[in-house]
Amino acid sequence: MLKRFYQSLFFTTRFYAALGGIAIFFVVTFFFPSLFIVAQLLAIALFLLLLLDLFFLFRAGDEPFRVTRSMSNRFSNGDENPIALQLKSNYRFPVTVILLEEVPMQFQMRDFRQRINMKAGEETTISYSLRPVERGEYQFGKTNAFIRSLLGLAQRHIAPSNESTIKVYPSFMQLRNYEFFSFNDRLLEMGVHKKRVIGHSMEFDHIKEYTRGDDVRTLNWKATARRGTLMVNNFVEEKSQQVYCVIDKGRNMKMPFNGLSLLDYAINSALVFSNIALQKGDKTGLVTLAAQQVDVLPSSSKRTQMNLILERLYAQDTQWEESDYEKLSISLRSMFSQRSLLILYTNFESMTGLQRQLPYLRRLAKYHLLLVVFFENTELKKFAKDDVGSVEEIYLQVIAQKFAYEKKLMVRELSRYGILSLLTTPEQLTLNVVNKYLELKSRSLI
Structure with a gap:
C-alpha cells in the first residue's frame, strides 16, 4: 500500500517553487533574525497544505479517475485514423488532468500532452487522430493521467493497463470511400468517369x-x-475476365512521397482497384515481384477474395535489389494460359532503366493485355517550373526538365510496341487506374 502510494505521488512545479521561496526566506532570516518565526510559520503552512492536498487526492479510493482508449483494432495506412480517450472523474471536487499518451514509436511523438479541467463527476472525451505511413504492428503504451486538485501542490499518477497492439493494413478507408460513393452513384465526385458504352461482346442485351x-x-x-x-x-460487358495487379517490390518503389513509399501507393491502389473489378464481375488476382521471387495469388471472383488480397498486401515490403522481369515474364507465361489484363505497378527513372526491361515487357504484352503504371516525380516537376536566379539553379532546373521529359519519352517508347502505359502522380494513382480500367472495359479490350 505504501509502495503504491509512493509510486503514484508526484510533486508539482508550484510546490517546488513554494519550497524554494521558503528556503530563500530562511537564508534572509540569517541577516534578519526577527523574521525567523515568520519563515517557520510559512514552512508549517506549506506542510499542512501539502497534507491537505494529499488527503483530497488519495482519499477517493483505488479508482478515483478512469481513462479508456477507444480505437479500431486495425489502422488504415496513409489515412487519418481516429482515437478517442474517454475520461471520467469520480472526485467530488474539480480537478485538473494532464494526459501523457504513449503513442507507438513509429510516429515519433514525444510531446503528446493534453491539459483538461474537469468538474466533480464529469465525463468527457478527448479525440485525436494518427496517420501511419508504414504497414505493420504498432504498439500503444499506457495513457498516463496526472490529477491535481485546486491547491496544485501534488499530483496523483494514474496509468491504467491499456496497452494494445494494432495492425496497419493497406488503405481500407479509401476502399470504403469508393464503395460508399459507388453505392450512392456519386463516383463522378471522386473523379471516376463513367463510360457510356455498355460493351461490344457477343452477348446481346437490348435495343x-x-x-x-x-x-x-x-x-x-x-x-x-x-x-x-x-x-x-x-x-453487356464481358465478365469473368482475369485481371491481375502486378506489383514491383524492387528498389525503384522505395522512393517516398508525402511520407508514403511508391510501394504503399501501389498497394492502396491495387486494393481499391481489385474491389471495383470484382464488382464489375471480373476475376481479380495479385502478383508480387521481388528480385527473382514471383508470388501469385490466383484470380477469383469469390467474396473472400478481397480478404485474401488484403492479407497478402499487408505483408509486402520493398527490396533493395532490382526486380528480375525476365523471371516475371517466364513465370506468368507458364502460369496463365488465358489472356489476362496485367496492371504492372512499377517505376522507371531513366530511359536506360526502361530499355533494360523492355524486351520482357514486350514478351508479356504478346500474350496478355499489359498496362504499365509508373510515376511522375512531382518534386522534380515542381522544381522545373520554379523561378531561378543563379547559374547553379538554372543548371539544376535543366536537369530536372530533362528527367521530366524522359518520362514522356517512356510513354512514347512503350506505345511504339503496343504496350499501354499510364504516367501518373502518386496522389492520383487510384483514380487514374480505375478510369483506365473502365476505359479498357468500354473499348472491349478485355
Whole structure:
C-alpha cells in the first residue's frame, strides 16, 4: 500500500517553487533574525497544505479517475485514423488532468500532452487522430493521467493497463470511400468517369433508340426500318475476365512521397482497384515481384477474395535489389494460359532503366493485355517550373526538365510496341487506374 502510494505521488512545479521561496526566506532570516518565526510559520503552512492536498487526492479510493482508449483494432495506412480517450472523474471536487499518451514509436511523438479541467463527476472525451505511413504492428503504451486538485501542490499518477497492439493494413478507408460513393452513384465526385458504352461482346442485351454519342457500328437496320427511327444494339460487358495487379517490390518503389513509399501507393491502389473489378464481375488476382521471387495469388471472383488480397498486401515490403522481369515474364507465361489484363505497378527513372526491361515487357504484352503504371516525380516537376536566379539553379532546373521529359519519352517508347502505359502522380494513382480500367472495359479490350 505504501509502495503504491509512493509510486503514484508526484510533486508539482508550484510546490517546488513554494519550497524554494521558503528556503530563500530562511537564508534572509540569517541577516534578519526577527523574521525567523515568520519563515517557520510559512514552512508549517506549506506542510499542512501539502497534507491537505494529499488527503483530497488519495482519499477517493483505488479508482478515483478512469481513462479508456477507444480505437479500431486495425489502422488504415496513409489515412487519418481516429482515437478517442474517454475520461471520467469520480472526485467530488474539480480537478485538473494532464494526459501523457504513449503513442507507438513509429510516429515519433514525444510531446503528446493534453491539459483538461474537469468538474466533480464529469465525463468527457478527448479525440485525436494518427496517420501511419508504414504497414505493420504498432504498439500503444499506457495513457498516463496526472490529477491535481485546486491547491496544485501534488499530483496523483494514474496509468491504467491499456496497452494494445494494432495492425496497419493497406488503405481500407479509401476502399470504403469508393464503395460508399459507388453505392450512392456519386463516383463522378471522386473523379471516376463513367463510360457510356455498355460493351461490344457477343452477348446481346437490348435495343434502344440512337442517341448522340452511340457507336454507329451498332445500328440495327431492321429495327430502324420497323420503327422509322435509328435504333442501336447494346451488348453487356464481358465478365469473368482475369485481371491481375502486378506489383514491383524492387528498389525503384522505395522512393517516398508525402511520407508514403511508391510501394504503399501501389498497394492502396491495387486494393481499391481489385474491389471495383470484382464488382464489375471480373476475376481479380495479385502478383508480387521481388528480385527473382514471383508470388501469385490466383484470380477469383469469390467474396473472400478481397480478404485474401488484403492479407497478402499487408505483408509486402520493398527490396533493395532490382526486380528480375525476365523471371516475371517466364513465370506468368507458364502460369496463365488465358489472356489476362496485367496492371504492372512499377517505376522507371531513366530511359536506360526502361530499355533494360523492355524486351520482357514486350514478351508479356504478346500474350496478355499489359498496362504499365509508373510515376511522375512531382518534386522534380515542381522544381522545373520554379523561378531561378543563379547559374547553379538554372543548371539544376535543366536537369530536372530533362528527367521530366524522359518520362514522356517512356510513354512514347512503350506505345511504339503496343504496350499501354499510364504516367501518373502518386496522389492520383487510384483514380487514374480505375478510369483506365473502365476505359479498357468500354473499348472491349478485355
